[in-house]
Amino acid sequence: MRIVGEVPHPSYKISILQNMGRFTLKIESDAIEQSYKLRESDKIQNASDVIALVTSAFLKKVDRVFLDLGDNLMHLLDLSTEDDDDVPMVEGIL
DSSP states (O other), rough: OOOEEEOOSSSSSSEEETTTTTTEEEEEETTEEEEEEEEOSSSSHHHHHHHHHHOOHHHHHHHHHHHHHHHHHHHHHHHHHHHHGSOOOOOOOO
């Protein structure tokens, strides 16, 4: 996998990676990241095509997801500091 492009942004690090017929749009914010895997197609053939998908409307949705992920991370960290007896044991996948 190699980095083939970047999208400038004041808050996020946005990278475009390419590997074996796929592009990955990776958006990083501190300890959290979002990745979107895109197959090469008639519409997506190069890094410029992926960059064109990063619109202000898309980034507003990315903002909301980062807020939710941040809340989940904070909740996870809060749970990890509680007494083991207070945290229910989870079996399998929910």
